[in-house]
Amino acid sequence: SQKIEQNSEALNIQEGKTATLTCNYTNYSPAYLQWYRQDPGRGPVFLLLIRENEKEKRKERLKVTFDTTLKQSLFHITASQPADSATYLCALDNTGGFKTIFGAGTRLFVKA
Amino acid sequence: DAGVIQSPRHEVTEMGQEVTLRCKPISGHNSLFWYRQTMMRGLELLIYFNNNVPIDDSGMPEDRFSAKMPNASFSTLKIQPSEPRDSAVYFCASSSQGTDEKLFFGSGTQLSVL
Numbered sequence: 001s002q003k004i005e006q007n008s009e010a011l012n013i014q015e016g017k018t019a020t021l022t023c024n025y026t027n028y029s030p031a032y033l034q035w036y037r038q039d040p041g042r043g044p045v046f047l048l049l050i051r052e053n054e055k056e057k058r059k060e061r062l063k064v065t066f067d068t069t070l071k072q073s074l075f076h077i078t079a080s081q082p083a084d085s086a087t088y089l090c091a092l093d094n095t096g097g098f099k100t101i102f103g104a105g106t107r108l109f110v111k112a
Numbered sequence: 113d114a115g116v117i118q119s120p121r122h123e124v125t126e127m128g129q130e131v132t133l134r135c136k137p138i139s140g141h142n143s144l145f146w147y148r149q150t151m152m153r154g155l156e157l158l159i160y161f162n163n164n165v166p167i168d169d170s171g172m173p174e175d176r177f178s179a180k181m182p183n184a185s186f187s188t189l190k191i192q193p194s195e196p197r198d199s200a201v202y203f204c205a206s207s208s209q210g211t212d213e214k215l216f217f218g219s220g221t222q223l224s225v226l
Binding site: 032034036042043044045046049089091093099100101102103104105 | 154203218
């Protein structure tokens, strides 16, 4: 069966450290993978998109890697801040871009 | 642009009643998605439209759920009759598929069925 797995346990880190979140998938062949941030009571907000032919993508303090052999994406937040505390969702397309499926998300807590 | 607009923000209803959720996508976007989010099941895709046409409704849980998109600027998700297990946050999202795949989400409708 198709699965998108993110660490269900919350990730607690100290301010200034790098947070690394994992997204694994099975029985999908996505053309791209996306990461979103969700704050309580709000809808998800797009952060980064990485395509299948890209190994790495960066945006300010964010970095995403995509390994289609391992079927895994890693999401890094460097120099983390308490304001980075949120739930982070990975998402991938199922049929060429129209059908976007989300993982359950990982809750990140950054302590000052 | 005001972003994706959903209404109502909160809905409390009794079991058996009809519920209609509304969504106005971002102008110019050609795809619209309805998702449901619960603690147990996360963010589930219910149905998506492309150019106002329903493409895949395999995520719609039962016949009690229906969705329409009569024009490019409006969509509804209807539950009739509603049941307590339908309680969840319902999100609408839109995108410009083919040029930019990222989704823009509304603020959601918190539905409580008593």
